[in-house]
Amino acid sequence: MPTTSTDICQQRLFASQIIQQNLINVNNNNNYNYDNGLDAHSPKKHFRHQKRHRQRHFLSVNHKCFSSSFLLALCVSLALPMAKSTIECCVAANVPEVCAKTLCDPSQPPSDFAVYDVFESNDCSKYLNQIGKCLASGRDHFHCCSREAKDLEESACFGLCRGEGDYHSWNSFQTCLAINIRNIFSCLQRGYRKSPSPPRNIVFQYVGTTEVELSWVEPKFNAHLVDHYLIYLYETTNNGHIDRETKIRIGAMGKSARLTLLEPGTRYAARIIALSESDEDEDSEDGESGARSLPTEAHFKTNGMPPQTTAYKEQVQVPPGAHSVLIACTIRISGGASRTEEPQIRWEHKTDEMGGRFMQKTKNQDRFNTSYYVFSRFRPRKLIAFLKIKKLRSTDFGTWTCKAADEYGESESSIRLTESSVGPPSAHPPATPLQCCIKAGVQERCLSMCGSPEVETKRYVPRPFMNQNCSGEISKVLSCAMPQVDDSDCCIEMRLPFQCLYLCDFRVPPTNLLPPICLNHISSVEQCRLFGTQKRPSSVRNLKVATEVGTVPSSSILLRWDTAERADIYYVYWRGLNAAEWSNRSARNTTLMRINMDAAMVDEVVVVGANFYGLGPARALNLRTH
Incomplete structure (x- = not known):
């Protein structure tokens, strides 16, 4: 039978409709199978050019065949493929047909009654995870669902916007769907157009002990919309569980990245999402704007190294x-x-x-x-x-x-x-906590935290009175309260974490905020500090210039002090008026010392008890006030 021009026109139109529908299906298919695609290094204008070229080809084939009825049919055909694709996705995932027709067609949201009825009579709840994956189609619609919800307080079903069907309360989930499903389905349809699908085929080009190089293929759908990628890196356990406290976020403009400063011999999960350029204010919880895909995940393990x-x-x-x-x-x-x-x-x-x-x-x-x-x-x-x-x-x-x-x-x-042995005195005397705080630059209003020069503290773990707005000075105060104190051997035997050792060892830099983990170890710290204090000398008391009976040479000073407990030797320091350097002498088996210097020329005197375990607290005497 001969072919008429009308038949040819209809055949061309039918063929071009099939081509166009296939293109739409490719661009809107669910993301269960990730196929290889074109390289994404081409400029974005290249993708826009390809898109315009396909449109011109479609119109040139059929420009003689269009009528008003055809244009209407064409508009309908362009709107249906995604709905058809999501329904087919649900059916392929073994979702019952009645559930798929009600819940898997974003272009036809069900009524409130249908939402309740489909779950009560058909038990569709057990298929919500499959339904969620198909509806999301590899996109993350959560921000849109939250922004455009009819009732944001009823949000128990918003996991569907991220491809998740889990719920904590079934009644809350149903209520959320009944109230918000139209807005959710509207967001899904918009996301199919505006959001890229996930990146594909993550490949690890190099894996070392502390770094890794990885690459991936552009999204299968809407790759021309991609502005940049985000990589989220997590440490995992042997069974694959993610430790969210280890999250690292890295941005990438291309389709590859080099991740450094990783831990050796450690398992990681890399999650990569594609983001489009934002055309509206759509900042998400991570501070990034723009429509986004759901993540593609891959696992790797860095190479180990010797201890x-x-x-x-x-x-x-x-x-x-x-x-x-x-x-x-x-x-x-x-x-x-x-x-x-x-x-x-x-x-x-x-x-x-x-x-x-x-x-x-x-x-x-x-x-x-x-x-x-x-x-x-x-x-x-x-x-x-x-x-x-x-x-x-x-x-x-x-x-x-x-x-x-x-x-x-x-x-x-x-x-x-x-x-060990008791060594000679150092060139400078240990400062009192108050002197140390002043030298360290503790603000004047906070100096009361450093104690009084006349009162010896009885506390073994510094717990000073906290003045208002002085929290930023705590690390300085703690350092000054522990001059040369090292009780680390006891604290290590008590199994203190490293974050808490600054409470026992002056060599460990202190922090302004006590780590929460240390609250469980305060009693152990106090016990060790008490044990250490009981081994070192106590503070010298009643340090004064002695008054001698008879003639006292004007060129000397006689110092007297009470015996310090556990002191084997005393270090005596003094310096003249406006002098920067200190002079010192040691005294054994005595609590008296004569300094051959005119009292009027001496500015300050410091006496410290010492033994094999360390120094006691310094005792200072300012002669200008006596």
Whole structure:
């Protein structure tokens, strides 16, 4: 039968309608299967040119065949494919047909009665996750759903806007749908046009110990709308659970990124979303504007590296007669929460008598107790190992080595254990807490937190009165309240986290805010500070210039003070008027000292008690006021 021009026109129109419908279906299909697509490095105007070219081709094929009825039919055909696609998606996901027809067609929102009826009579609730995935079609419509909700307080169903069908209260979920479903479906249809689908095919080009390079393919749908990408990085456990407290966010303009400063031997989840350029004020909770896709997720693990061991103190001095001593090392390991094996830790001893050979101390002998604990917060990445030696002997002095090994290798650090002695006085006397605070620049209105120069504090953990608006000075006050105080051996044995050690060790920089984790360890800190205070000398009391009977040389000053508990020696400092440098002398077995200097020429005197365990609090006397 011969073909007429009308038949040809109809065939061309039918074929072009199929082509156009396929193009629409490709641009609006649900995002269950991610196929390879074109490279996205082309400029955006290239995509707009392709789009215009397809439109011109479609119109040129059919320009002789259009009528008003055809234009109406064409408009209808352009509006239907996404609805058809979401319905087909639901059916393919084994959603019952009656549920799919009611809930999977954004162009035809159900009535309030239908929302309740479809769940009561057809039990569609068990398919909400599948329905949510199909409705979202790989886009994140949540911001639009929240912004345009009819009743924002009824938000239990807004997870559907992100492809999620979970709910906490079924009644609240139904109520939310009945009230907001028209607005939700309106947002979905707008999102199909304005939002890109997720990036695809994440590939890790390079994985190292602390960095990774990854790339991906542009979204399958609406790739021409992409303005930039966001990468969210999380640490994960071995079972894939995400630790949200480890979130890192990185922006990328292209389709690749290099992520650095990662932790070695650690499992990560990378989530990448595509964002379009915003044409309205649509800031989300992460501060980013623009329509966005749902994330594409991929997992990787950085390469591990051998443990890194560091001596907590490279030299540990033991006072004569001490019955025990504790030495420690910190160990940084790979893996964090994703570790499957514990590191092997051992201690070895080297003495001169052994001819330079190391002798291993077996675990938990009578005199040697070894242990370790997690030293870092949240993730078990940093450990501290310690060895306590009891019934101390002279043969225990020498070099101790802390060794740590795991599946990635081994490392070690050395600690020198020696017998301590009371050394000579330093060039400058230790400052009183008040003097230290003034020198550190504590604001005048906050100086009462630093105590009085005349009153010796009885507190072992500083808990000063907090003046208003003085919280920013706490770190300075704590540093001044602990001059040369080191009770870290006791605090480590009490298993204090690293964040709290500044309460025991003057070498650890203090913070203005007490970490919440330290609240559980305050009693241990107080116990250790009390124990340390009971070993060091007390403060010198009643320091004064003595009045002598008879003739007193005008060129000397006689100082007197009361005995300080546990003091083996006293360090006496003085300096002249307007002098920057201090003079000093030591005094044993006496509480008197004559300074060969005219009293009128002396500005200040400081006396400090000392023993093998350290210094006591300084006592100062200003002679200009006497």
